[in-house]
Amino acid sequence: MRLLGPAEIRILANKLDLRPTKKLGQNFVIDAGTVRRIVRVAEVTSDDVVIEVGPGLGSLTLALLPEARHVVAVEIDPVLAAQLPLTVAERGLSDKLTVIHADAMKVAPGDLSGHAPTALVANLPYNVAVPVVLHLLEALPSLRKGLVMVQAEVADRLAAAPGSKVYGIPSVKAAWYADVRRAGPVGRSVFWPAPNVDSGLVSLVRRDPPPTTATREEVFAVIDAAFAQRRKTLRAALAGWAGSPAAAEQALRAAGVTPSERGEQLDVHAFARIAEHKP
Structure with a gap:
């Protein structure tokens, strides 16, 4: 050719x-x-x-x-x-x-x-x-x-x-x-x-997406919120998504994620778990 x-x-x-x-x-x-x-x-x-x-x-x-x-x-x-x-x-x-x-x-x-x-x-x-x-x-x-x-x-x-x-x-x-x-x-x-x-x-x-009851849109909404303010902890960054910092902390703990972590520390599976626990 x-x-x-x-x-x-x-x-x-x-x-x-x-x-x-x-x-x-x-x-x-x-x-x-x-x-x-x-x-x-x-x-x-x-x-x-x-x-x-x-x-x-x-x-x-x-x-x-x-x-x-x-x-x-x-x-x-x-x-x-x-x-x-x-x-x-x-x-x-x-x-x-x-x-x-x-x-x-x-x-x-x-x-x-x-x-x-x-x-x-x-x-x-x-x-x-x-x-x-x-x-x-x-x-x-x-x-x-x-x-x-x-x-x-x-x-x-x-x-x-x-x-x-x-x-x-x-x-x-x-x-x-x-x-x-x-x-x-x-x-x-x-x-x-x-x-x-x-x-x-x-x-x-x-490959298959993470096994989750959350939709792709719901998981991507968490990802967008987590990285909108990279320097903030997830408890603070997800406050708007969850409704309040306390509600964000509750969702994070339910997902097995430490609220003081930041978005760049989590893999896609963790974001899927968080999305499942939106208040």
């Missing part, structure tokens, strides 16, 4: 009069070795239907198509969404690609032309990476695994464990859906334009 290199990317960009925008978080991968590595680390197989968010000019798409059963590419930019099928057609793989011109934050199963994605593999726009990952894990229960390239700082947050300085809302909410880990660094020189930050790969493997 002939992949896109720096010269091909520039030719395509000139043809489309493309000026990558910060608003859409557009940084295009120009290194074939990087996209091959992503596909390899993602462990894409011929059984997988891959959803790719923000395919851009198609660098990663072209590496995914020979390995996957099908690729559903979700692109918000109308010019790029129109060009991608043409780029793929030149390589004779059009039957394995479906392009959806849409905002990934609004995608639902019914939007995907009958395809049920099993894997998320994407170079995600930095400014929406966390909400996109969380939305797709919630909206597409068929997703079993994922490998996303995000800003290094975001990768650290998504994969952080309780007690880490960067452990927070993204870490806990991602853990509701999946086992999450860092899967390697990515340098700046593989992009055009080169970003002013490093990137990282994040692996996600779907």
Whole structure:
């Protein structure tokens, strides 16, 4: 498969009069070795239907198509969404690609032309990476695994464990859906334009959420409250959620959590227990 290199990317960009925008978080991968590595680390197989968010000019798409059963590419930019099928057609793989011109934050199963994605593999726009990952894990229960390239700082947050300085809302909410880990660094020189930050790969493997009588929305409400004021103890941080500091303490003790602890010390199971005991 002939992949896109720096010269091909520039030719395509000139043809489309493309000026990558910060608003859409557009940084295009120009290194074939990087996209091959992503596909390899993602462990894409011929059984997988891959959803790719923000395919851009198609660098990663072209590496995914020979390995996957099908690729559903979700692109918000109308010019790029129109060009991608043409780029793929030149390589004779059009039957394995479906392009959806849409905002990934609004995608639902019914939007995907009958395809049920099993894997998320994407170079995600930095400014929406966390909400996109969380939305797709919630909206597409068929997703079993994922490998996303995000800003290094975001990768650290998504994969952080309780007690880490960067452990927070993204870490806990991602853990509701999946086992999450860092899967390697990515340098700046593989992009055009080169970003002013490093990137990282994040692996996600779907697992069942914690066993709980609380709903996801109820658990996420506790998580949001606990991290709204990171320096406060949970007794104080959850006072608004519970109705008063005393009620928060009662719920925490019932859940087996010390009221003087802080949110960054708890795993997703503890937040689920707290949600069960809301007054």
